[in-house]
Amino acid sequence: MKMLIELDFLIALIRSGDRHHREVVGILEEKRGELALSPYSLLELDLLLWSNRLKVRERGRFLILLDETLKYYLVEVLRPSPRHLSEAYKLRGSGLTFFDSLHAATALSEHIPLLSYDRSYEKVGELRYIHPSTLIDSPI
Numbered sequence: 001m002k003m004l005i006e007l008d009f010l011i012a013l014i015r016s017g018d019r020h021h022r023e024v025v026g027i028l029e030e031k032r033g034e035l036a037l038s039p040y041s042l043l044e045l046d047l048l049l050w051s052n053r054l055k056v057r058e059r060g061r062f063l064i065l066l067d068e069t070l071k072y073y074l075v076e077v078l079r080p081s082p083r084h085l086s087e088a089y090k091l092r093g094s095g096l097t098f099f100d101s102l103h104a105a106t107a108l109s110e111h112i113p114l115l116s117y118d119r120s121y122e123k124v125g126e127l128r129y130i131h132p133s134t135l136i137d138s139p140i
Contacts, residue, residue, distance in 0.1 A: 002034055003115040006103040007041040027135055033074035040102040083109045094123055
């Protein structure tokens with residue numbers, strides 16, 4: 001089953017010291033070919049890089065390595081869609097951030113569950129939200 005990942009999953013992958021790093025690597029290995037990346041995660045990541053909230057030595061090289069890593073694990077990078085934006089407008093009043101509303105809208109529009117460490121997605125009733133730690137003990 002295809003699942004959508006977003007920026008928090010990428011951050012845990014990128015930062016080897018992140019408390020979720022090993023878990024994320026394990027999920028990538030176990031669910032190879034079953035994960036899709038929200039296209040809005042790349043914009044969110046770029047904003048973090050440009051604001052220096054996420055620091056890397058060479059931004060261009062970092063992004064190429066990220067692309068290669070996603071390809072290695074067969075993570076599909078979804079394309080942005082006006083449907084995602086339309087759905088996100090409906091979700092903005094539910095307490096989600098701008099980007100979280102885009103990620104949730106993408107999952108809803110694509111009819112796939114959202115895999116994230118951010119429990120704020122639990123508030124979106126129609127969204128199938130999966131916390132990554134639940135994949136450790138139960139196969140999906």
